[in-house]
Amino acid sequence: MQLARVIGTVVVTRKDANLAGITLLLVQPLTPGREPAGRPLVAVDAVGAGVGEEVFFVRGREASFPFHPVEAPVDAGIVGIVDHWHIG
Amino acid sequence: MLLAKIVGTVVATRKDPGLVSSKLLIVRPVDPKGKAEGSYLVAVDTVDAGVGETVLIVSGSSARMATGMKDCPIDAAIVGIVDTIDVPS
Amino acid sequence: MGTVVSTQKHRKFEGAKLLMVQPLNLDDTPRGHVLLAVDGVGAGVHEKVLVVIEGRAANEALGTKGAPVDAAIVGIIDHVTIDADI
Numbered sequence: 266m267q268l269a270r271v272i273g274t275v276v277v278t279r280k281d282a283n284l285a286g287i288t289l290l291l292v293q294p295l296t297p298g299r300e301p302a303g304r305p306l307v308a309v310d311a312v313g314a315g316v317g318e319e320v321f322f323v324r325g326r327e328a329s330f331p332f333h334p335v336e337a338p339v340d341a342g343i344v345g346i347v348d349h350w351h352i353g
Numbered sequence: 354m355l356l357a358k359i360v361g362t363v364v365a366t367r368k369d370p371g372l373v374s375s376k377l378l379i380v381r382p383v384d385p386k387g388k389a390e391g392s393y394l395v396a397v398d399t400v401d402a403g404v405g406e407t408v409l410i411v412s413g414s415s416a417r418m419a420t421g422m423k424d425c426p427i428d429a430a431i432v433g434i435v436d437t438i439d440v441p442s
Numbered sequence: 443m444g445t446v447v448s449t450q451k452h453r454k455f456e457g458a459k460l461l462m463v464q465p466l467n468l469d470d471t472p473r474g475h476v477l478l479a480v481d482g483v484g485a486g487v488h489e490k491v492l493v494v495i496e497g498r499a500a501n502e503a504l505g506t507k508g509a510p511v512d513a514a515i516v517g518i519i520d521h522v523t524i525d526a527d528i
Contacts (some may be wrong), residue, residue, distance in 0.1 A: 266460075266477065266478035266479070266511065266512060266513055267475065267476075267477060267478060268446070268462075268476070268478065272385070272440055273385055273438060273439050273440030273441065274438075274439045275356070275409070275435060275437075275438050275439075276435070276436040276437045276438075276439075277409055277433035277434060277435050277436060278434070278436050279400050279401075279433065279434040280400060280409070280432060280433030280434070281399060281400065281419055281420050281432040281433065282420060283418070283420065284432060284433060289354075289409070289433075291385055291438065291440060294475065296475065296476060297443070297444060297462055297476055302475045302476070303475065304382075304384065304390065304391075305384065305385055306354060306355060307354040307355065307356060307409060308354070309354075311452055311510065312450055312451060312452060313450070316441060321446065321448065321460070321478050323497075323510045323511060323512045324512050325413060325414065325415065325496075325497045325512050326413070326414045326415045326418070326497055327497035327500075327501075327509070327510045327511060327512050328415065328510060329415065329418060330454075330508050330509065330510040331452055331510055333508060336418045337418065338411045338415055338416065338418040338419040338420075338422075338430060338432045339354060339411060339415055339418075340354055340411045340412050340413050340415040340416075341354055342510060344451060344452040344455065344510045344511075345448040345450065345451030345452065345455060345460075346448060346449070346450040346451065347446055347447070347448050348447045348448055348449050349447050350444055350445065350446040350447065350462065351444050351445050351446075351447070352443060352444035352462065353443060353444055353445070353487030353488055
């Protein structure tokens with residue numbers, strides 16, 4: 266998983282039937298110092314995240330698990346909203 | 354998933370049986386402002402997209418979860434046509 | 443290298459300890475971006491650990507099924523030996 270900030274939304278009308286009702290958000294991966302870590306990407310939202318929030322997201326097929334039994338064709342999904350993080 | 358713009362089509366006569374009747378398109382990832390970045394890739398189209406459109410790409414083993422692609426040897430699929438991208442500053 | 447606190451998360455994460463890990467090169471220099479991994483072995487901040495970065499393996503390690511995780515800490519490293527001649 267990676268830390269990220271939600272930076273925007275994506276609207277997609279014509280899409281795979283198994284994406285129906287799933288929110289698509291643009292996320293910018295972050296370093297623990299809140300610097301951008303790589304390029305922004307599109308992730309599905311499984312926890313009710315909003316623009317501006319800091320979240321963590323999972324990559325790969327596991328991103329579809331929150332939507333089980335629907336087999337959503339997704340490879341990145343927000344699975345938590347971060348309250349805070351602490352670097353030792 | 355990635356945002357990408359469709360820049361071309363691929364025709365392949367001899368291919369894996371799992372790809373027969375699949376439409377292959379050449380796409381190039383774009384940033385949220387629509388600027389092209391990174392290298393081109395070939396993706397299977399499952400939503401009847403066309404050249405010039407901005408689309409949503411799913412990569413890796415998840416691509417096989419696109420409708421009709423179960424057990425097909427693919428690593429990238431177009432699963433949506435993007436209407437709008439909103440990035441508040 | 444750190445811990446992450448999240449109240450609102452997918453229910454399969456309840457009770458899981460989420461740690462920040464920095465992948466390392468053989469010479470202990472940082473390699474790539476920091477990742478979040480679920481702790482399966484009771485690791486602590488600053489320890490050198492072994493991480494699987496693959497969803498199915500992570501689920502195996504955590505004893506979960508269908509959890510949306512892609513990385514898990516599966517070991518705490520005592521030491522690494524490298525043969526400089528090879």
